[in-house]
Amino acid sequence: MRCFVLLLLLVSSMPSIRADDLLPGARRILFLGDSITHSGQYVDGIEGGLVAPEAARHWEVVNVEGRLVAREATLEWEVVNVGLPSETVSGLSEDGHADGKFPRPDLHERLDRVLAAVKPDVIFACYGMNDGIYLPLDEERFARFRSGIELLRSKAAASGAQVIHLTPPVFDAEAIRGKTSPDGKGKPFEGYDQVLTRYSEWLLAQRKQGWVVIDIHGPMRAALDLRRQSEPDFRFANDGVHPSDEGHLLIARSVIRSLGGDKARPIADRLLSMEPPAAEYRKLIRERSRLLTDAWLSHTGHKRPGMGAGLPLGEAQTKATALTEHIREFLAAHPELTAPPSATP
Numbered sequence: 001m002r003c004f005v006l007l008l009l010l011v012s013s014m015p016s017i018r019a020d021d022l023l024p025g026a027r028r029i030l031f032l033g034d035s036i037t038h039s040g041q042y043v044d045g046i047e048g049g050l051v052a053p054e055a056a057r058h059w060e061v062v063n064v065e066g067r068l069v070a071r072e073a074t075l076e077w078e079v080v081n082v083g084l085p086s087e088t089v090s091g092l093s094e095d096g097h098a099d100g101k102f103p104r105p106d107l108h109e110r111l112d113r114v115l116a117a118v119k120p121d122v123i124f125a126c127y128g129m130n131d132g133i134y135l136p137l138d139e140e141r142f143a144r145f146r147s148g149i150e151l152l153r154s155k156a157a158a159s160g161a162q163v164i165h166l167t168p169p170v171f172d173a174e175a176i177r178g179k180t181s182p183d184g185k186g187k188p189f190e191g192y193d194q195v196l197t198r199y200s201e202w203l204l205a206q207r208k209q210g211w212v213v214i215d216i217h218g219p220m221r222a223a224l225d226l227r228r229q230s231e232p233d234f235r236f237a238n239d240g241v242h243p244s245d246e247g248h249l250l251i252a253r254s255v256i257r258s259l260g261g262d263k264a265r266p267i268a269d270r271l272l273s274m275e276p277p278a279a280e281y282r283k284l285i286r287e288r289s290r291l292l293t294d295a296w297l298s299h300t301g302h303k304r305p306g307m308g309a310g311l312p313l314g315e316a317q318t319k320a321t322a323l324t325e326h327i328r329e330f331l332a333a334h335p336e337l338t339a340p341p342s343a344t345p
Helices: 002-012 035-039 041-056 107-118 139-159 192-209 217-230 245-271 278-300 313-333
Strands: 028-033 058-064 067-073 078-081 122-126 162-166 212-214
Touching (some): 028 107, 041 278, 078 278, 107 139, 245 278
Parallel strands (some): 028 122, 162 212
């Protein structure tokens, strides 16, 4: 009876969702994408909302000499973000990219190395923003995007990893009014978000084939249009492309809710709040993720100039371990962040 009561007490103190419920069997989670993923606030939000609380405190029930005993166990969760600015999955690059200094990097130039080094269980992949090259819809470019995505899937499957696709975020022409063109010549195409909508529709249609695809584009477009009804100048991205922190948190919420449904909503809302202590907690996650992103990018290699060198991977992982302990201490000091919904006001 004492063991049963103990088990009830432990279960009542657990978070309202478990990462294992949403990403079964995943221990190493890889994020691939362009500058939006490299910037990483949405990755930090997903890690902060799913992975870190679970890694900080996890209870397992074991059979000891015929008795059920609950004990605390530490899980080895790891998030690896190797998003690379300017990258495409299609291998395409516009003439004069970066003022002619370098072509856009191609994911497939480095993907084999990344998969071999990281050995992920789950891959989140967010591509499309750069793949249309900021020009009107073109069937050849669209075909290159599709084939690049399919090649990513085949290589991931061969490595034993599951892919979760994210549709591309919104391109906001209104935010850069006067800096677009009707044909994409010399300036980004003013209707480029229609291209991203088409790419998103294709990805979402692949759900019928069993693909896991989470829609980012639709919720972001809907939220942007709704806010502009009362705030005409509102924007998620001042340059039309790169979301603000608010935009990144919308992406993170969309991912967590898509994976966990209504069950995930309370903890996602709490951990992704822009108010303290949630915001302070995510700063700790971000400090660790920046350290590891730079180290993993340097370790696996790429052809994108202008990227800062990271620490040697082993040294970065040692520093990250110390930060992980700090994150655990922070969560222990703020149990309200991971308390079940019934335990919160």
